[in-house]
Amino acid sequence: MTTGPSPSPRNITSVDLGDADLNARISSGMADVEALLESTLTRGEPFIVEKVAHLAKAGGKRFRPMMALLASQYGTAPGCERVVKAAVIVEVVHLATLYHDDVMDEADKRRGVESANSRWGNSVAILAGDILLAHASRLMSQLDTRTVGHFADTFEELVTGQMRETVGESAGLSAVEHYMQVIREKTGVLIASAGYLGALHGGADEEIVDALYHLGGVIGVIFQIVDDMIDIFSATDDSGKTPGTDLREGVFTLPVLYALEEEGEVGDELRALLTGPLTDDAEVDRALELLRRSTGRACTMQVVQGLLDEAESYISRLPAGPATDALRALSKYTIHRVG
Ligand code: GRG
Numbered sequence: 001m002t003t004g005p006s007p008s009p010r011n012i013t014s015v016d017l018g019d020a021d022l023n024a025r026i027s028s029g030m031a032d033v034e035a036l037l038e039s040t041l042t043r044g045e046p047f048i049v050e051k052v053a054h055l056a057k058a059g060g061k062r063f064r065p066m067m068a069l070l071a072s073q074y075g076t077a078p079g080c081e082r083v084v085k086a087a088v089i090v091e092v093v094h095l096a097t098l099y100h101d102d103v104m105d106e107a108d109k110r111r112g113v114e115s116a117n118s119r120w121g122n123s124v125a126i127l128a129g130d131i132l133l134a135h136a137s138r139l140m141s142q143l144d145t146r147t148v149g150h151f152a153d154t155f156e157e158l159v160t161g162q163m164r165e166t167v168g169e170s171a172g173l174s175a176v177e178h179y180m181q182v183i184r185e186k187t188g189v190l191i192a193s194a195g196y197l198g199a200l201h202g203g204a205d206e207e208i209v210d211a212l213y214h215l216g217g218v219i220g221v222i223f224q225i226v227d228d229m230i231d232i233f234s235a236t237d238d239s240g241k242t243p244g245t246d247l248r249e250g251v252f253t254l255p256v257l258y259a260l261e262e263e264g265e266v267g268d269e270l271r272a273l274l275t276g277p278l279t280d281d282a283e284v285d286r287a288l289e290l291l292r293r294s295t296g297r298a299c300t301m302q303v304v305q306g307l308l309d310e311a312e313s314y315i316s317r318l319p320a321g322p323a324t325d326a327l328r329a330l331s332k333y334t335i336h337r338v339g
Pocket of ligand 1 (some may be wrong): 098155
């Protein structure tokens with residue numbers, strides 16, 4: 001469940017949404033998002049700004065603001081100032097979680113650059129994350145109390161997911177169910193928020209706001225599972241990431257959990273090998289080879305297919321049009337990343 005460095009700053013707005021007019025509207029909205037993001041993150045004294053703007057300047061896909069802008073297309077005021085504010089709030093909260101996550105994971109890199117904790121130490125990285133939460137709160141206060149209340153729930157879920165992962169406990173849940181719950185809380189919830197707030201502030205009907213909230217959550221979960229699959233099954237050249245990073249960190253993601261449940265030689269050898277973080281390169285290579293021979297990939301793809309069906313159940317609640325086509329394509333695009 002690596003939330004580590006993106007290989008390079010890639011802005012997802014370069015993705016073709018399949019409709020020229022929609023592309024233009026989303027690109028223009030993303031330019032507004034970048035402008036507000038910059039003015040938000042450059043508040044305060046230079047010694048603060050340097051740290052707080054560090055990761056935003058390094059890039060990132062800006063997937064969450066794009067989700068908010070797409071969701072706003074269902075309302076009476078797509079891409080309006082309030083939508084842009086909501087989109088920036090979600091990205092700023094995302095940034096705050098990255099700062100804090102990197103401290104907890106002792107990550108060296110993020111978005112292809114040195115992480116804040118590696119560059120300035122843990123205390124500064126935590127404080128930079130806290131300032132980001134202050135900026136997000138200020139923007140929320142400029143919207144309405146419904147948005148503030150929504151974010152209270154979102155923060156609670158994010159931290160619950162992080163805590164669940166950290167303490168490794170979920171009473172009565174299997175290892176697979178625990179993993180699914182953690183990624184729903186850690187990754188799904190903020191993309192759900194992007195769908196919710198984009199639709200809400202774009203002036204969409206309540207049923208549409210609800211559908212986009214749930215759709216965002218499912219897309220987030222699919223995104224995370226696919227990322228985790230890439231860590232195990234892709235060649236370095238394809239993904240730009242080093243396969244097996246999660247195994248080195250002792251993080252067992254869905255394909256690994258399924259493989260560990262497998263009966264027979266492959267499962268036996270994996271169970272003997274995966275008793276904690278792997279430090280030896282040869283052991284990582286062996287574990288990756290066994291995982292590729294296991295049923296882990298097929299079982300995980302089955303879960304992804306189930307989630308795609310769930311996504312479709314929410315998409316079918318949306319009116320037909322270019323934004324709906326784009327959301328459908330986006331859900332399916334996630335699965336093509338694993339090949
Ligand atoms: C500060 C509110 C607050 C919470 C602290 C640390 C924490 C609790 C939660 C961690 C949440 C987290 C980091 C989840 C992982 C999310 C994820 C998939 C990150 C990578 O997202 P991408 O691929 O990254 O969209 P870019 O860099 O492209 O934006």
